[in-house]
Amino acid sequence: MNKKLVTDKFVELFGETGDFYFSPGRVNLIGEHTDYNGGFVLPGAIDKGMLACIKVNGTDKVRAFAVDLNEYAEFGMQEDDAPEQSWARYIFGVIREIMKRGGQVKGFDTAFSGDVPLGAGLSSSAALESTYAFALNDMFKLGIDKFDLAKIGQATEHNYIGVKCGIMDQFASVFGKEGHLIRLDCRSLEYEYVPFNPKGYKVVLIDSVVKHELASSAYNKRRESCEAVVKAIQKRHPEVELLRDADMAMLAEVKGEVTAEDYMRAEYVIEEIQRLLDACEALKKGDYKTVGEKMYGTHEGMSKLYEVSCEELDFLNDIAKKCGVIGSRVMGGGFGGCTINLVPEDKYDTFVDTAVKEFTHKFGKEPKVYPVKIGDGSRKL
Ligand code: GAF
Numbered sequence: 307m308n309k310k311l312v313t314d315k316f317v318e319l320f321g322e323t324g325d326f327y328f329s330p331g332r333v334n335l336i337g338e339h340t341d342y343n344g345g346f347v348l349p350g351a352i353d354k355g356m357l358a359c360i361k362v363n364g365t366d367k368v369r370a371f372a373v374d375l376n377e378y379a380e381f382g383m384q385e386d387d388a389p390e391q392s393w394a395r396y397i398f399g400v401i402r403e404i405m406k407r408g409g410q411v412k413g414f415d416t417a418f419s420g421d422v423p424l425g426a427g428l429s430s431s432a433a434l435e436s437t438y439a440f441a442l443n444d445m446f447k448l449g450i451d452k453f454d455l456a457k458i459g460q461a462t463e464h465n466y467i468g469v470k471c472g473i474m475d476q477f478a479s480v481f482g483k484e485g486h487l488i489r490l491d492c493r494s495l496e497y498e499y500v501p502f503n504p505k506g507y508k509v510v511l512i513d514s515v516v517k518h519e520l521a522s523s524a525y526n527k528r529r530e531s532c533e534a535v536v537k538a539i540q541k542r543h544p545e546v547e548l549l550r551d552a553d554m555a556m557l558a559e560v561k562g563e564v565t566a567e568d569y570m571r572a573e574y575v576i577e578e579i580q581r582l583l584d585a586c587e588a589l590k591k592g593d594y595k596t597v598g599e600k601m602y603g604t605h606e607g608m609s610k611l612y613e614v615s616c617e618e619l620d621f622l623n624d625i626a627k628k629c630g631v632i633g634s635r636v637m638g639g640g641f642g643g644c645t646i647n648l649v650p651e652d653k654y655d656t657f658v659d660t661a662v663k664e665f666t667h668k669f670g671k672e673p674k675v676y677p678v679k680i681g682d683g684s685r686k687l
Contacts (some may be wrong), residue, residue: 307372309357309687312419315373316359320415324361325445328685329436331429332357332478333511333646334637335502335676336597337582339612341472342533344493345579348586349474350502351482353681356433358418360441365413368401373419383411388466395551396431399466400438403458409448417501423674425517427636427643431467432475435459435545440480440684453495455684456480463552469522470529471639482683489586489617493550495557502680504594508654509642511637512661513617513674518641521595525639528571535572538563549575574611578604598633598648605635605645614640618669625664629657644676 311321330351337347351373363369372393379394381387383401409639418437422430439455442448446458450458459476459525460527463469481488518524530547539546546552549572557628566585581600588596590606605623609615615623619636626634633648649657657673665673 308421309417309562312357312373312417315371316415316417318368319371319417320361320363320380321415322361323491324359324415325441326359327432327437327441327444327685328357328687329355329440329479329484329684330681331433332475333428333680334474334478335646336585336601336635337474338578338604338608338636338638338640339528339575339614340471340550340582341474341490341492342470342529343472343575343579344550345575346505346582346586347472347474347490347492348487348500348582349478349490350429350487351478351681353679354420354422354428354668355479356418356420356422356430356437357687358416358437360414360416360445363413363415366469367413368397369413369415370397371417373417380403383413392467393434395466396462397438399436399443399462400458400465403461404439404442404448404450404504407450407454407458408445409442409450411442411446414445423513423676426511426513426674426676427638427640428511429479429638430477431463432459432479436476436479441657443687444686450523452480454591467522468526470526478683478684480684482607482681486684493548497594500589502589504648506651507632508649509678510647510649510654510658510678511649511678512588512622512665513644513676514616514622514642514665515620515671515673516616516642518616521639521641524614524641528614531568531571532575534568535560535564537671539560548647550579553577558613570611570613574607577607581607594648595632598631600634601633601648603629608636608640612640616642618642618665619645621668622661622665622673625661626657629653629660631657646678
């Protein structure tokens with residue numbers, strides 16, 4: 307993380323340096339598209355994220371600089387002051403969500419930079435939201451707890467970006483703990499840190515470098531499908547609030563009442579919640595083989611039923627199988643981005659070399675490789 311770059315830019319633009327805050331991106335071992343269905347997820351913060359320098363400026367305006375994009379934005383903090391630039395809308399959204407909850411935010415100057423790759427499914431946007439939610443809470447002594455910091459990030463996505471995401475990414479970013487995954491119940495927000503040190507294995511991400519233009523509308527559509535199925539199930543089972551409460555028998559009952567597409571989406575989610583629970587049990591016993599099998603199951607479901615994979619990601623998944631990787635799947639929302647791979651140490655080099663070589667040969671572009679280190683959550687530096 308280039309602290310010097312951020313400091314230099316901040317000083318050049320605004321004079322004396324300010325305070326530094328960092329929030330990470332995340333990986334998720336298993337449990338995808340389950341969060342907004344009230345299910346479970348198993349993410350971990352990574353050692354890459356967003357770094358911001360920030361200082362009160364004595365005005366009622368924000369002056370912000372995105373170092374990596376070399377772009378400047380200046381905006382007020384009232385509802386109709388929304389900035390043009392999409393990166394600035396994340397900061398604006400966080401401020402607005404804090405203010406809606408009664409927090410007093412004053413004008414500030416800021417510059418930020420990130421080393422979490424954009425559009426790779428590693429939650430660069432949650433990292434940005436968490437950085438500013440955490441920083442403003444700390445600077446203005448707002449007393450917002452960590453759960454609400456995560457919810458502020460999520461609400462920013464809903465209300466200022468237009469992505470109806472779940473809570474996983476922001477939660478992982480704020481609550482991350484080095485060497486641990488977080489088993490999170492996305493309905494109650496009860497969570498448990500699960501030590502993650504798979505002896506004999508390495509975790510690596512292979513980035514397909516595919517970025518889906520319409521990812522957010524496709525994402526929102528998946529959520530609508532799940533909600534449509536819940537509505538149908540509720541006619542017979544009013545106690546079902548979210549897909550998390552449904553089972554395959556309930557789903558089967560509404561087969562003729564929902565579209566075939568919505569049915570497949572719900573089938574995936576119900577199976578995925580179970581896969582995650584099974585994987586967590588296996589993880590407790592150190593049974594990585596079973597964890598890996600579940601990961602392959604997730605990929606299959608995300609590809610065939612939820613239809614959020616793509617040719618490139620399926621190709622990477624096949625290579626993983628061929629190279630003896632014990633678990634591999636598309637990670638995050640999908641529609642491009644990375645696969646996460648649980649690789650026996652002795653197969654690591656061969657897998658990475660083969661994936662890079664064969665992918666480049668087939669698609670004419672090189673995938674990126676990110677070894678994963680599980681780091682801490684939001685913090686002041
Ligand atoms: C994206 C969303 F932001 C998360 O809330 C989650 O739904 C994920 O996709 C899929 O599991 O990262």
